[in-house]
Amino acid sequence: MTKMIETATGRHIAYNRRAGQGVGVVFLGGFKSDMQGTKALALENWAARADRPFLRFDYSGHGESSGSFEEGAISDWAEDAAAAIETLTEGPQVLVGSSMGGWISLLLARRMPEKVAGLVTIAAAPDFTENGFWAGFGPVERETLLRDGRIVIPTEYEDFPYIITARLIEDGRKNLIFDQHLPLPFPVRLLQGTADAEVPQEWALRLLHHAASPDLRLTLVKGADHRFSSPDCLALIEAQVEEVLARVAG
Template sequence: MSDASYITTAQGRRIAYEKTDGQGPVVIFCSGLKSDMEGTKAVHLEAWAKARGQAYIRFDYSGHGHSSGEFAEGCIGDWHEDTLAVVDQLTEGPIVVVGSSMGGWQALLLARAIPDRIVGMVTIAAAPDFTEDGYWASFTEAQKAELQAQGFVRMPSDYDDDYIISKRLIEEGRGRLVLRTPLRMDFPVRFLQGTEDTAVPTETAVRLLDHAEGDDIRLTLVKGADHRFSDPDCLTLIEKSVEKVLARAKA
């Protein structure tokens, strides 16, 4: 990768980022769990932003990519603080948030934390509350006992090495759940979801659509697309969705 720039959060974490200057609103890409700013979607959107002169930021949460820290020591709240630091230190005025998988949860947390700054949102296979509804709900009694005894369990992944799921990730995540209390989004929102996603089921996308409150919220299902959502047609759909949100925001 090119030489990244860095900011330091209030908690002392060093966060790597790449920023493209251009017209606002600034588009901010939030990556998924154990993904980073060198992922296909993050880099593709940077090229799209440069081509249209759009301000754009991609970054690595702590414990991811080129940022400081260890993944196994992080949690949803840490990564939310990292995301807020990126917004606070690198942007002014309105922003559009694009969140992939766990980054979709981070986007929804931003909608609660700084609703007045957000003028549009696109999520891709958003995974809100996955620590509780995905991991904890699927753990066997043996895994729950293992989590309590040693502080973590290993979970296989179809897309990466095994995940080390810590007790802190599960317990801290319970304070960040967004599907249990009202979720108001008074800006254009586009949820994108593949029907062959084995990491985030279609039911999660429908539940999110039903739960979210707002006048301009739509869900698009792509038959046959998996969790990566990175083939040429999916990447084009992401572009067009961000463009639609930007156009509606400016209108």
């Protein structure tokens, strides 16, 4: 059953949590996604079978949490994730970050390393506001964004365009991953589809080379798209989580 916590900034974060044994697993969703997605629910089912503690939640402005999506930015969503993990979990956790959730999980590894036992990312998109959105804008789009404070980007989902704000871009620059050293002193597994039209596989390779970890592997799945939600992909996510858990105490 969905419950709520209130953060120190007054945001109300919706979450679902199950109890279990050993090191827990936390799912961090993507940009404009929510905790009812296929991967989040599949992992929750896996956690029930494995009797593992599991947490999924909605960032502010996403799903059932309070706030407006358009008013949010990476710092806000990282704060929401940190608050959820600090309040709702015990001990170090294995973080599973999908797309933007991969970026958030890397920020948490910097911010609260004592709470991170391991990491699994799925099409991780660190710095996507800069290297994806801003880099992809032409002069007219950049001028519109700076003048109006926002720009509407069509997506494959006709009724759900992305509204990109100047604050999102500016705040993203305060949270860049590739501009400084990235120590990840725990098991890390990166998953990436070769047919991902939103996150290029080059980003995964860049992260592989940039991160400093004693136990880091990248798995490329030929033909997998950004959703990474086919039965085979979901089974691979579960297997990678199990592998990371097997390499950490508990």
